[in-house]
Amino acid sequence: MNAPVFAHGQMRLYLLMLLADxxxxxxxxxxxxxxxxxxxYVxxxxxxxxxxxxxxxxxxxAKRTVGRKTVYEITDAGRAELRARRDETERIERTIDTSVRRLADDLRADxxxxxxxxxxxxxxxxxDIARARRSARPAPRAADEASGPLREGQRVVERYGRELxxxxxxxxxxxxxxxAAVDALREGLDRLARTLRDRTRRPR
Structure with missing residues (x-):
């Protein structure tokens, strides 16, 4: 996410909070x-x-090397810093809760x-498919050769399938x-499928 989730200085303090555990x-x-x-947010x-x-x-x-990794641990001075800034640590937790809700709302909007x-x-x-069918019958083609509109339609379905x-x-x-969100997705796709079938059904 591009939007900042920590105010100035809060990330530093939050790292101390994590290392205190x-x-x-x-x-x-x-x-x-x-x-x-x-x-x-990552x-x-x-x-x-x-x-x-x-x-x-x-x-x-303080940091020490364990195998090929550098491990960080809080010092007594770090714990004293957390105690002195307890009000700020509580505000950070509230800020994170607000940020999580905002970022989740952004994802739903996307x-x-x-x-x-x-x-x-x-x-x-x-x-486009309906206009093509009205203008002329498709020329004979090999069974495995897809028409231009079909290829484009398949690309559209694949692209938005990935995005969804x-x-x-x-x-x-x-x-x-x-x-509820899954049901809404299912209903929307069902409507699209029915519309496509109705628009492209050959007249009897």
Whole structure:
């Protein structure tokens, strides 16, 4: 996500909060933040490691090498910092709750836009297919050779199928996917399929 989820200085303090629970290496810290945001925000290495280096420089955390990994752990000075800033740590948790809801709303809006675009494109394709059928009967072709409109229609279905699957996975990760959303998706696709069949049915 491009929108900031931490105010200035909050990421540094949140890393201290995570390390207060247990020592962690950098990837574990990134994963812990991703899970806290239900997958809607994933910090980059460029976001995490410079802050860890500054925390170590300030004596708030220590680092040690375990195998091929660098593990970070909070120091007594770091715990004292958390105690002194307890009000701020509580505000960070409230800020994260607000950010998770906002990011989940953004994902739902993206899913609705994808559905609307799919409906619009399929409607346009249905009109093209209907015009092609009215203008002339298709020339004989090999059984495995698809017509231009058919190929384009298949590409549309594949493209929006991928987008819908990505939107569903994102909504599920955000915890905003429920039976009602799936039912709405099913009903929308059923309507599109019926419309396509009605528009392209040969007259008897």
């Amino acid at each position: 247990s020592p962690k290496h950098g990837y574990e810290l990134m994963t812990a933040i991703e899970q806290r945001f239900n997958g809607t 910090p980059s290495a460029g976001t995490i490691y410079p802050r860890l280096a500054k925390l170590a420089e300030d004596g708030l955390i 899913m609705r836009r994808s559905m609307a675009a799919l409906r619009a494109d399929m409607t346009a394709d249905e009109r 699957r990505e939107a569903l996975r994102a909504a599920d990760a955000a915890g905003s996917l429920d039976d």
